Amino acid sequence: MTEPGTVLITGPTRNLGRHAVLAMAARPRARRPDLLLVGRAGRDLTAVADEARARGARVHEIGCDLSRLADVRAAATTARDLLAEGAVRPLRALVANAGTMSADTRVASSDGYELTFAVNHLAHAQLIGDLLGSFTAPARVVLLGSNTYHANVWRRLLGVPEAKWADPVELARPATGAEAPGMVASGVAYSNAKLAILYYAHELQRRADAGVGVSVFEPGWMPGTALGRGAPAAVRAISRALGQVPGVSTPRRSGPLLAAMALDDTWAHLRDGAFVVKTRLTEVRPAAHDRDRERRLWEATAELLARARMPR
Numbered sequence: 187m188t189e190p191g192t193v194l195i196t197g198p199t200r201n202l203g204r205h206a207v208l209a210m211a212a213r214p215r216a217r218r219p220d221l222l223l224v225g226r227a228g229r230d231l232t233a234v235a236d237e238a239r240a241r242g243a244r245v246h247e248i249g250c251d252l253s254r255l256a257d258v259r260a261a262a263t264t265a266r267d268l269l270a271e272g273a274v275r276p277l278r279a280l281v282a283n284a285g286t287m288s289a290d291t292r293v294a295s296s297d298g299y300e301l302t303f304a305v306n307h308l309a310h311a312q313l314i315g316d317l318l319g320s321f322t323a324p325a326r327v328v329l330l331g332s333n334t335y336h337a338n339v340w341r342r343l344l345g346v347p348e349a350k351w352a353d354p355v356e357l358a359r360p361a362t363g364a365e366a367p368g369m370v371a372s373g374v375a376y377s378n379a380k381l382a383i384l385y386y387a388h389e390l391q392r393r394a395d396a397g398v399g400v401s402v403f404e405p406g407w408m409p410g411t412a413l414g415r416g417a418p419a420a421v422r423a424i425s426r427a428l429g430q431v432p433g434v435s436t437p438r439r440s441g442p443l444l445a446a447m448a449l450d451d452t453w454a455h456l457r458d459g460a461f462v463v464k465t466r467l468t469e470v471r472p473a474a475h476d477r478d479r480e481r482r483l484w485e486a487t488a489e490l491l492a493r494a495r496m497p498r
């Protein structure tokens with residue numbers, strides 16, 4: 187068994203991320219990692235940190251709004267400092283869990299990028315890029331995917347259609363116009379960001395050190411989480427109702443599965459953006475493997491992150 191070291195996780199404040207944190211913190215001492223919790227500073231972050239500490243974990247809160255790349259760069263610096271000082275054990279896993287589905291694709295991040303693409307993809311690309319040299323092998327990067335990257339009848343009913351790929355610079359551009367483009371556009375933006383995560387995972391594996399394995403986790407559909415908080419009330423009501431259907435995933439069920447992706451020997455072999463749906467290693471659709479798109483996404487991401495560092 188590999189010494190569990192430290193796990194950094196984004197989006198620890200609620201639902202899937204919170205349950206993953208609590209599952210990691212509740213492990214027996216020899217299998218319990220130190221935790222770096224990267225989330226928006228405030229009561230929710232402190233609450234989950236305290237809950238994890240109460241279970242025996244060593245925890246550091248790193249306040250960070252992922253819609254501000256300056257915050258993300260500062261969070262990476264804080265994590266690197268804590269690792270360098272020996273305040274936590276060596277970094278063994280980064281779990282890029284935070285996600286959002288902006289209800290209005292005209293909304294921009296503080297760097298001027300479409301919010302869903304900015305939080306789900308760009309912020310994590312910045313964080314992972316800044317920490318890639320700080321891992322101790324064997325290490326894991328676990329990204330959060332979603333089956334919405336391809337056609338999916340249930341999710342389409344809830345306004346989460348499949349991806350419609352475009353050049354990443356286009357995907358990063360907020361919509362314009364006086365009228366909100368609507369929930370279908372929000373769903374497409376979400377699915378595009380999740381397809382970007384698959385492409386990015388494949389390219390990241392080609393560029394990372396051999397000791398870092400990159401995988402993608404799909405927690406199963408968890409209706410009623412805060413992901414759809416911007417959706418119309420009727421859609422949220424249907425979503426909550428569907429959450430009661432037996433067998434549907436919940437953060438309480440899928441959180442420990444995400445923790446296992448970061449820590450369990452069962453998943454130690456995962457590489458190349460291997461896609462795990464709950465507990466099942468799954469082949470992604472052929473369209474989710476595309477060398478040209480993957481290389482272009484890598485380059486465009488670097489351009490977009492560099493542009494955000496320039497004074498405006």
Ligand SMILES: NC(=O)c1ccc[n+]([C@@H]2O[C@H](COP(=O)([O-])OP(=O)(O)OC[C@H]3O[C@@H](n4cnc5c(N)ncnc54)[C@H](OP(=O)(O)O)[C@@H]3O)[C@@H](O)[C@H]2O)c1
Nearest residue numbers: 197199200201202251252253284285330407408411412413
């Ligand atoms: N729900 C599903 O059915 C489903 C299915 C497949 C994949 N997923 C993926 O699973 C992951 C977790 O989903 P969930 O359902 O647990 O979502 P959730 O309830 O909306 O929680 C999302 C987490 O991300 C954080 N976050 C969002 N925007 C942020 C920002 N700008 N800065 C910092 N943190 C931010 C939230 O923090 P705050 O508490 O500060 O808002 C929260 O901790 C996401 O990547 C999602 O795409 C979900």
